[in-house]
Amino acid sequence: MSLYANRQPIDIQISMILSNIFYNTIIFTYFCIGERMVNRNIMVEKFDFLIIGGGVAGMTYALKVANSGKGKVALVCKTTLDEANTAKAQGGIASVTNLKVDNFEKHIEDTMVAGDYISDRKAVEHVVYNAPQAINDLVKWGVNFDRKTDGSYDLHREGGHSEFRILHHADDTGFEIQRGLMAAVRNNPNITVLENHYAVEIITQHHLGIEVTRKTPDIECYGAYILNPETHKIDTFLSKVTLMATGGVGSVYATTSNPNIATGDGIAMVYRAKGTVKDMEFVQFHPTVLYNPEESHPAFLITEAMRGYGGILRLPNGEEFMQKYDKRLSLAPRDIVARAIDHEMKKYGLNHVCLDVTHKDAEETKAHFPHIYAKCLSIGIDITKQYIPVCPSAHYMCGGISVDLHGESSIHRLYAVGECSRTGLHGGNRLASNSLIEAVVYAKSAAEHSISVIDQYDFNTDIPKWNDEGTMTNEEKVLIAQDEREVGQIMSNYVGIVRSNLRLVRAWKRLDLLYEETEELFKRVKPTRDICELRNMINVGYLITRQAIERKESRGLHYTIDYPKHAYDNKK
Numbered sequence: 001m002s003l004y005a006n007r008q009p010i011d012i013q014i015s016m017i018l019s020n021i022f023y024n025t026i027i028f029t030y031f032c033i034g035e036r037m038v039n040r041n042i043m044v045e046k047f048d049f050l051i052i053g054g055g056v057a058g059m060t061y062a063l064k065v066a067n068s069g070k071g072k073v074a075l076v077c078k079t080t081l082d083e084a085n086t087a088k089a090q091g092g093i094a095s096v097t098n099l100k101v102d103n104f105e106k107h108i109e110d111t112m113v114a115g116d117y118i119s120d121r122k123a124v125e126h127v128v129y130n131a132p133q134a135i136n137d138l139v140k141w142g143v144n145f146d147r148k149t150d151g152s153y154d155l156h157r158e159g160g161h162s163e164f165r166i167l168h169h170a171d172d173t174g175f176e177i178q179r180g181l182m183a184a185v186r187n188n189p190n191i192t193v194l195e196n197h198y199a200v201e202i203i204t205q206h207h208l209g210i211e212v213t214r215k216t217p218d219i220e221c222y223g224a225y226i227l228n229p230e231t232h233k234i235d236t237f238l239s240k241v242t243l244m245a246t247g248g249v250g251s252v253y254a255t256t257s258n259p260n261i262a263t264g265d266g267i268a269m270v271y272r273a274k275g276t277v278k279d280m281e282f283v284q285f286h287p288t289v290l291y292n293p294e295e296s297h298p299a300f301l302i303t304e305a306m307r308g309y310g311g312i313l314r315l316p317n318g319e320e321f322m323q324k325y326d327k328r329l330s331l332a333p334r335d336i337v338a339r340a341i342d343h344e345m346k347k348y349g350l351n352h353v354c355l356d357v358t359h360k361d362a363e364e365t366k367a368h369f370p371h372i373y374a375k376c377l378s379i380g381i382d383i384t385k386q387y388i389p390v391c392p393s394a395h396y397m398c399g400g401i402s403v404d405l406h407g408e409s410s411i412h413r414l415y416a417v418g419e420c421s422r423t424g425l426h427g428g429n430r431l432a433s434n435s436l437i438e439a440v441v442y443a444k445s446a447a448e449h450s451i452s453v454i455d456q457y458d459f460n461t462d463i464p465k466w467n468d469e470g471t472m473t474n475e476e477k478v479l480i481a482q483d484e485r486e487v488g489q490i491m492s493n494y495v496g497i498v499r500s501n502l503r504l505v506r507a508w509k510r511l512d513l514l515y516e517e518t519e520e521l522f523k524r525v526k527p528t529r530d531i532c533e534l535r536n537m538i539n540v541g542y543l544i545t546r547q548a549i550e551r552k553e554s555r556g557l558h559y560t561i562d563y564p565k566h567a568y569d570n571k572k
Contacts, residue, residue, distance in 0.1 A: 043228070044236040046459055047074035047192070049450070050223055052199045052266065053245030054081045056174075057418030057439040059181040061243050063141065064447030066190040070454050073191045074237065076226060078198045078529065079261055081182050092168035092305060093138075093177070093440075094161070094433040095131035097153055102163040104128050111434060114160040114333045115427025116556040123424035126405055127434070127441045134440040135167065143180035145169055157308040158432035160333040166433050171303055171369045177436065198227040198529045199265065200234055202242065202414065203463055204273050214274050221273070221414035222460040227529060234466035234527060240457040241413055241450045244270060244401060245443075248419040249283075250298075252537045252544070253394035253496075254488035257289050257301045263533040264540035266420040270401045271539060276410040278422045279399025280540070281548035282557045284430050285497050286395035287337040288313075290388065291352035292379060297488075299393045300375055302355060304432045307331055309368060312356045314387065315344065321353075335429045335557045338392040342497045345391065354387035392497060396435060398426035398557065399547070407446030413457060415446040428556015468526050476521065480530050483514055487537050495545050499560045507545045514538050 048071025051058045062075045075081075096102045107128045112119050139145070145167045146154040156166040169176035185191055203222045206212040212219055223238040246266030250258025271277045288307070289299035307313070307330045313322050325340040326332035332340075341353050357365055362384035366373050369383075376383050401409050401416035403423055409416050418439040425438050494507035515538050522531055553563045 043233075044238060044463075044465070045074070046238045047072045048240045048454060049073045050237055050239035050242045051075045051245060052224060052243065053077060053247060053418065053420070054193075054195075055245060055247055055418055055439070056177055056181060056436055057421075057443050058243065058245035059185050060137070060440050060443035061245065061415075061417060061447050062191050063181070063184055063188065064444055065451060066188050068447075068451045070451055071240070074194060074239075075185065075191055076194045076197045076199060076224075076237070078196065078265070080195050081185070081193060082178060083259060083261060092156055092158070092166035092173045092433045093135070093436040094158075094165055094431070095135045095167060095437055096128065096165055097132060097135070097167065098155060098164065102165050106162050107131075107165065110160055110162050111425065111431045112427070114429050114431035115425075116429060117427070118555065119427030120424025122405065126445070127423075127425050127438050130441045130444070131437045134437055134444065137444070138177060138180065138440065141180050141184040143169075143177050145173075145176075156305045157331075158304045159307060159328070159331045159337065160431045161308075161433075166305065166308070168305065171305065171371050174436065194226075196229040198229075198532065199246075199269065200225045200227055200466075200527055200532055202244075202269050202273050202411075203236070203238075203460075204411065206273070207463060208460075212274050214276075216274060218412065219274055219410070220412045222463055224269075225466050227527060227532070232526070232528075234468070236463055236465055238459045238461070238463060239413075240454050240459065241415070243407075243446060243450075244409075244414065244416040244420055245418045245439075246420045249397045249537075249540045249544075250394045252487055252491050252541045253283075254297070254485075254492040255289075255299055255391075256297060256394040257286050257299050258394070259298050263537050264397075264420075265533065265536045266416065267397075267400050267543070268536035268539040270409060270411065270414070270416065271543060273411060275414070276402040277400065277543055278402045279426075279547070280397070280543040281551050282398035282426070282428055283394060283495075283544060284334055284396040284398060284557050285338040285392040287334055287341055287392050288355055288388075288390040289393040289395075290375065290379075291391045292389075293351075301395075302372060302388060302390055303369070304334070306355065306357060306369060306372065309365075310357065310360055312359075313337070313341070313390075314354045314356050315348065316350065316352075316354055316387070316389075318356075318387075333429055334395075334432065335559075338497055339559055341390075341392055352389040352391040355390050356387050357383055358385055358387070360384075394492075396430055398422070398428070398430050403442075405445060406449035407442045408449065415450060417442045417446050428558065466527075473526055476525075477530065479517075479521065480534050483518060483534055484537065486514065487511070487534075487541055491541050491544070495541070495548060497559065499548060499558070501549070501560070501562045504545055504549050504560075508542070508549070511538055511542050511545065515542070 049065050054077030111124045155164040157164040202224045221242045225234050244266040248262040249264035250256030250262040288302040313330045322329040326336050400420045400422040403421050407415045490510045494503035
């Protein structure tokens with residue numbers, strides 16, 4: 001059955017099909033033994049706080065709720081705790097700290113401008129005003145930021161920022177934040193860390209046989225079905241409160257700066273559960289990742305801080321080009337820079353443009369960007385003497401699971417924080433280094449709110465176990481791998497930096513076919529991480545495409561040649 005049957009709205013069709021398929025895989029019997037229910041190696045665990053995702057958002061939330069005295073905390077991540085988008089963030093984390101020259105209003109305005117004035121101002125103010133305390137929390141948990149000899153923070157400036165306000169740790173800030181938080185989490189006896197566990201679906205009334213639609217006003221989350229790496233069975237995790245912190249979606253594109261695990265799992269799970277997902281058309285392409293044909297997934301990021309440091313974008317022949325697109329030159333917001341580079345590459349048939357820091361002091365460059373220097377040197381490029389070949393790459397999702405100022409989604413008892421969430425902070429385009437601070441601020445807000453209401457909830461022990469009887473072990477790995485590559489090609493070719501109605505509709509049709517094939521395979525085989533990730537990638541690709549089709553204008557990161565606005569002028 002096609003997604004277009006009977007001409008129903010496509011989101012309703014997908015939801016109905018997925019719901020029916022998933023419902024038919026569930027049985028309604030269970031045996032209860034104390035806190036754990038066991039049936040042929042299938043377990044049911046109970047945690048008051050269930051956290052899905054182990055980046056800065058998930059770990060900050062875990063640390064905030066762990067000592068609340070409100071119950072047990074589980075932090076579930078699909079690989080190891082150190083493999084997250086957070087660890088890949090090079091540039092830094094934004095906060096007003098130098099009050100001699102900077103202030104909150106400047107940071108708010110910079111964020112609104114970058115977001116093309118469709119950011120939620122309340123969300124912007126919430127993050128900006130609470131950022132300094134969030135920095136203090138990170139420092140308290142053992143995160144180190146570079147300081148000057150007088151003890152003040154060594155602040156960087158990045159594209160779109162009017163002042164130097166980026167705290168950093170050399171050029172591996174995300175890794176340092178992840179390191180500090182991991183140590184704090186592992187040393188906290190109140191947090192149970194479950195690595196290599198994969199969340200398949202969140203649990204709602206739907207799994208009790210109750211009809212749930214997008215108009216259902218009181219959808220509730222009772223936990224999640226999670227794939228156990230030891231038994232290869234799907235266990236039931238019951239919770240009073242669940243937090244989704246699953247990160248981004250970069251892997252739905254052929255080239256991305258994200259780790260391979262960024263397959264949009266949380267967004268897809270919440271959408272299938274009838275939760276609200278918004279602004280998916282706003283995919284941020286980082287203007288400068290290292291052009292290296294042998295290493296495109298994940299691509300190596302060349303931090304925006306390098307342009308803030310004085311790096312100049314040039315064509316391979318040395319000619320500057322940003323003056324044609326924006327008066328801020330190489331420090332224009334990412335959407336403008338990425339489109340400018342894309343336009344120059346297409347105009348001259350190039351695979352890349354170049355970033356030039358050869359005019360800067362060599363030793364200073366090495367000191368500020370040691371990891372970039374070492375990486376480029378490993379492929380024969382001395383950045384103190386040679387240009388760095390760069391090109392745009394899928395980097396960050398500005399949309400996602402819609403949440404309020406407490407981080408709570410449209411599904412009760414379910415919160416979402418970090419890149420998988422849509423807080424309204426970013427609007428049409430994320431301001432550089434606003435993502436990490438958003439994750440910390442909203443994780444604290446979500447923790448405080450969930451602590452205040454958790455006593456109102458109880459475990460729903462009527463939830464059935466996952467049933468995979470009658471299915472077989474999946475031996476068709478080649479089909480999954482090929483389909484993943486095809487999703488990446490579809491998204492990069494048709495739903496990339498520059499779009500058109502024709503390209504978007506073509507993507508929609510291709511994704512429809514992949515959806516049908518994958519659902520048919522999913523019904524026949526035992527669930528594994530790879531096929532679940534493929535389902536999520538197709539679902540996320542569809543959401544990006546559909547919401548791009550629905551936006552009949554060029555705005556922020558969404559630029560379409562059918563509704564041009566001001567892609568290459570200086571009116572922003």
